[in-house]
């Protein structure tokens with residue numbers, strides 16, 4: 001039997017870590033990046049699985065390039081990007097499904113700081129798809145004694161958990177940078193999760209998905225780790241650096257900055273209350289200081305504790 005071939009698009013921090021996991025499991029892995037030695041055709045040709053770990057800004061263009069190439073009808077697409085497209089507010093899952101409507105598309109998302117995975121520390125993740133068979137195939141590729149992979153049938157919910165938590169992670173970095181304490185951080189993360197649930201359920205995702213690994217799990221990892229680029233953006237803003245300075249020096253992609261802008265636009269259009277996102281938005285637009293953002297959150301109208 002021919003061996004299973006995995007094409008990974010994007011040789012950044014996350015694409016490289018996922019390539020390591022699949023290679024260690026004995027799969028044949030081909031990695032593509034814009035400056036790499038192999039062409040996109042060489043990498044995707046006859047691939048059983050094509051996984052995209054491209055930053056949000058490159059997803060649509062790369063998907064269009066892949067569409068122009070001869071791909072087997074059986075090929076499974078996997079998306080590991082956590083972002084939103086500015087022009088359409090679409091998620092990466094929605095883009096891959098739009099470009100490849102007859103293929104199975106799987107979302108891979110969880111509390112997965114790539115540096116820890118490259119250090120062989122244990123972690124868990126979720127692979128979600130409308131096709132249970134496709135999700136199980138991807139589960140098999142990445143599962144190991146150090147990487148536990150769960151399947152899930154709510155791909156949009158799994159993807160939105162990983163995407164929306166980046167906005168809250170910026171706020172959590174601000175909270176720690178201002179040294180606001182453990183009570184404040186717990187309140188922020190808990191109310192942040194409610195905001196994620198509100199947006200996600202309105203979008204069509206299942207509420208319970210946000211209490212799983214790709215929602216609460218990734219929220220806890222990202223809001224508590226200095227390894228998170230999004231957390232670092234917030235932390236450094238609280239320490240007085242400008243967004244331009246921070247983004248110029250940060251290693252890799254902090255998707256939460258763009259996600260905040262797109263989410264704010266969507267929430268306004270659809271009249272969804274997102275008070276934490278709104279303050280992160282105003283902060284990155286330099287409309288408020290970190291302290292003013294905190295103050296505005298604390299003096300909002302009194303209300304019962306709603307969970308959605």
Ligand SMILES: NC(=O)C1=CN([C@@H]2O[C@H](COP(=O)(O)OP(=O)(O)OC[C@H]3O[C@@H](n4cnc5c(N)ncnc54)[C@H](OP(=O)(O)O)[C@@H]3O)[C@@H](O)[C@H]2O)C=CC1
Pocket residue numbers: 009010011012013014015033034035053054055056057058059061062080081082083112113114115251252253255
């Ligand atoms: N790092 C992590 O811990 C995790 C990251 N993610 C998500 O994975 C995605 C990638 O993150 P990460 O690997 O850390 O980021 P990096 O900045 O390390 O890598 C980004 C990758 O995207 C590619 N890319 C960027 N812009 C374009 C473009 N316009 N066209 C084609 N390719 C492009 C880069 O290609 P090139 O090499 O050619 O420059 C590179 O391979 C993000 O959405 C992130 O949120 C998800 C889970 C964990």
Ligand SMILES: O=C(CO)COP(=O)(O)O
Pocket residue numbers: 082110111112113114166169218221222227228229230231253254255
């Ligand atoms: O999504 C991540 C961990 O699951 C990575 O977080 P950052 O993009 O903030 O580094």
